[in-house]
Amino acid sequence: MEDNSEKLDKAIKSLDAFKDLLNKSDLQTRQMSVILDNFSERLSRLEQTIQPVYKETGNLQTVQQNIVSTLERLDYVIKFYTVANEVEANITTGPNDSLDIYIKNLDRLKEAIDYFELNNHDSPELMNVSALYEKGGNCIEREFRQLLARHSVAVPPVLIYDLVHEEDNQDNEESDKTILEQLPEKARDELRQLAQWLCVHKNDDFITVYANLRSEVLLKSLQGLRDHQKSCSGGFNINTINMSHSSPAMSRKNVSQFRESSAVRRTPKSIQQALMKKLQDVIPGDVLGNKSNQTTLEVIKDELSISEREIVGYLTCVTALYKLMQSELKLMNGVISIEHQRPIFSRLVYPSLESVVGEGEQLANRVKKCVVRQDFSSALCLFPILRHQASMRHNFDILFDGCNLEVQSKFQGLVVTLQTTISRSLEEFIDYIKSDVNTKVPKDGTVHQLTSNVMIFIVQLLEYLDILSRVITVTDIHSLENSSDKNRLAFAQYITRILSALGLTLQNKCEFYNDSHLKAIFKLNNTHYILKTLRKSNLLNIVEMYNPEIELVYEEQMLDAKRIYSQxxxxxxxxxxxxxxxxxxxxxxxxxxxxxxxxxxxxxxxxxxxxxxxxxxxxxxxxxxxxxxxxxxxxxxxxxxxxxxxxxxxxxxxxxxxxxxxxxxxxxxxxxxxxxxxxxxxxxxxxxxxx
CATH class of the missing domain: 1.20.1280.170 (Exocyst complex component Exo70)
Structure with a gap:
């Protein structure tokens, strides 16, 4: 019980102590509340005091911002009123010192014009800045023309020869060097800046200026090449022509040798000797040496040697035109924006393109006149051109991609003209053989001049076997469609037609002999000559594709002639x-x-x-x-x-x-x-x- 009493006393004491603490806490809470109320009252009084000052400060800040904005606006407007006086001296003198500064001044004038037109289109300042801007634009256009004209110089013929005969793996490098020589890098940069400004702020007159100036340079370059070729003496080997122009590339060694013109150019006599050797490789030499056929060969040699120089010159011009046009396009890439390039390029190249194509058409017309005079060997001169056009067609198609239709179709029109002319000449050659009414026959029964001419012509056609199917009129279309080698089969059909016409004509000429034995010798000579030429030139293999019994027929004709002669x-x-x-x-x-x-x-x-x-x-x-x-x-x-x-x-x-x-x-x-x-x-x- 005593323990419980002690515990109760302790609890009572603890409770009294806790009450004392509560009383103290209440007292402190009441004191803190009083303090907070006083602080809140003082804050309210402070806010009432500061509020007018805050409002006044905000108004002052707004006024300051308005003043700054007004000053900025005034500065923006004032520069439009003062820009004319500030840039007039520079605009008047032109872009002689700094093109960048001149263009920036023109841009300032354009900005002023836009401002006045939008806000005060009746302002006299608009007339001032517009007139000055027009004057500056004309100076830019004049500077563009003068700078382009100053550096637009015709390409020398020697450099063109380098372009024509450059190696394929150095093509791009050489072309870039050519552009740098025509237009220095600084000039190209200035032209690009001028063209960009004119393209954005001016009309399209600069397009006409660029096209006309560069077109004139292109024409002068080609004409200089033609004049150089005419002034050069001597000639070229026709075999070299065919090789060099089936692929425009030529070894650098040959280019160097070409420059030494006195060392490489061959005289007309050497050309004739080369042609004689070439014909003797496939034509029986005894026939070529025969006096009765000597005149025919001389005519052929003279014709080839004369036309050879012209064809070489023309093929060189075609390749040179391609290289120069390629160079012009690369030059344009660094000057003219891409959206204007193709229209300018079409106008730029068309005069030169028309000139070269016209020259080719003139050659075709001359061949037509020669054929009328029964000079059919002249038609052979068009084959290198046709082959060259065919080999370069893809290159021209890529180059003319995006140009107008007139430019794209120009060369194709020439190809059609060449094919038509050659095809008609080949057909007229057959008609000529059939209609040969010349009553003169060799008194000694040797090979007739007509036979010699025909076989020489056929042998020369063999050199252009790769393109003959384009020009030969095919009579047996069914066999051609089933053939894997259309060129050879078309040629076989054509040779068959020629030999058939020649056989009938020779048979008619036999009737002019009174001596049946001499007639047999005449038949034997001509038949043997035809067969031997076919064999030696490998034409027999081609003809047998269409006429397998041709060799047997000629051998039987020779046996029959010998039988008659033996009588x-x-x-x-x-x-x-x-x-x-x-x-x-x-x-x-x-x-x-x-x-x-x-x-x-x-x-x-x-x-x-x-x-x-x-x-x-x-x-x-x-x-x-x-x-x-x-x-x-x-x-x-x-x-x-x-x-x-x-x-x-x-x-x-x-x-x-x-x-x-x-x-x-x-x-x-x-x-x-x-x-x-x-x-x-x-x-x-x-x-x-x-x-």
Whole structure:
């Protein structure tokens, strides 16, 4: 119980202490509340005091901002009123010192014009800045024209030759160097700035200025190249032409050699020799050496040597035009904005393009006139041009991409003209062969001039086999469609038509010979010449694609001609074979040997005399006639002689041995004039007069 009493006393004491603490806390809370109320009252009084000052400060700040804004506006407007006086001196003198400053001043004038037009379009200042701006714009345009004209110089011919014959892997590098030489980097930068300003702030007159000036430079460059080619003496090799212009690239070594003109240019005589060698590679040399065909070859050589220089010059101009146009486009990339490039480029290149295409059309027209005069070899001069155009068509298509239709179709029109001209010439050549009514034939039966001309023409066409299907009129379209090599098959059809027409014409010309044996020699010469040319030039393989039996036909014609010719020996054989007697009555050699010492009757002796006399007369007559015959081909000539000897000598030897030991006359030398060996010598003398 005592413990409980103590615990109760402690609890009561603790409770009294807690009450005292509560009382103190209440007192402090009341004191703090009083303090806070006083602070709040004082803040309210302070706010009432500060509020007017705050409002006044805000008003002052607004006034200050308005003043600053007004000053800025005044500065913005005032510069439009003062800009004319500030830039007038610079605008009047032009952009001589600094183009950047001049353009900035023009931009300030343009800004003033825009301001006055928007806010005060009746202001006299608008007239001032507009007039000054127009004057500055004219100065910019004039500066653009003068700067471009100052650096627009025609490209020298030597540099053009470098462009034409540069190596493919150095193409871009060389072209860039060409541009830098025409326009220095500083000039290009200034032109670009001027063009950009004119494009944005001025009309499009600068487009016309640029197109006209650069077009004139392009024309002058090409004309300088033409004049240089005309002033150069000598000529070029046609094979080199075809190689260099099927691919415009040429080795740097050859370019260096080209500059040394005196060392590389060939004289007309050397050109003729080169052509002669080339033709002899595929044309039987004996025929080319024949005097009756010499005139024809000279005409062909002269025609090729004259046209050759022109064709070389033209092909060089075409390639030069492409390179120069390519250079102009690259130059334009650094000066003219891309949206104006193609319109300017179309106007820039068209005059030069028209000039080069017109030159090509003139060549085609000249060929047409030559064909009218039956000079068909001139049509061959157009093949290098057509081939060159075909090889460069893709390059031109890429270059003219985006240009107007007139520019894009210009070269294609020339290609059509060339193809039409060549095609008509080839067809007229066949008509010419068919309609040849010349009654003159070689007196010696050699190869006819027409045959020589035709085969030389066909052989020369072989060089352009890769493009013949474009110009040859195909008669058998079905076979062409099924062929994997249309060029060769088209050429085979054309050769077949030519050879058919030539065969008919030669057959007609045979009728002008009175001597059937000379007629046979004429047929043999021409047929052999045709066949040998076909074989040697590899044309036979082409023709056999369409006419597999062509070789067999010509061989049969040659055999038939030889058979007819062999009949010229019939009168000799009449005496040698004792054809006046039946074979049963002819004595054999052993019988005649037994009769060597027998006394012959006068009739028998006279018969033997008549045989020898007749043989002597006929062998002399045939020698006289056939010595005048000509077989220009050495192999054919020797073969025919050997065939004659194999045909005659054994028979004559049998006849000679039969009677040589018989005493049928006292004057032996009168009748036995020719031994078999002597007859062989006589036969060897045949066909030698013009061979």
């Amino acid at each position: 010229s020996w019939s009168r000799i054989l009449h005496y040698v074979l004792e054809m006046d007697k039946p074979f049963s009555q002819q004595r054999t050699l052993p019988e005649m040997n037994n009769m060597a010492n027998m006394k012959l009757k006068d009739k028998d002796r006279q018969n033997i005399k008549d045989k020898f006399a007749g043989f002597n007369k006929e062998i002399e007559e045939i020698q006289r006639i056939q010595t005048a015959f000509a077989i220009p081909d050495l192999e054919l000539r020797e073969n025919l002689k050997n065939e004659n000897k194999d045909y005659i000598i054994p028979k004559y030897k049998l006849f000679f041995d039969k009677y040589v030991n018989i005493d049928f006359t006292k004057n032996v030398d009168k009748y036995i004039k020719y031994t078999p060996e002597r007859v062989a010598v006589i036969i060897d003398s045949f066909f030698d007069s013009t061979a």
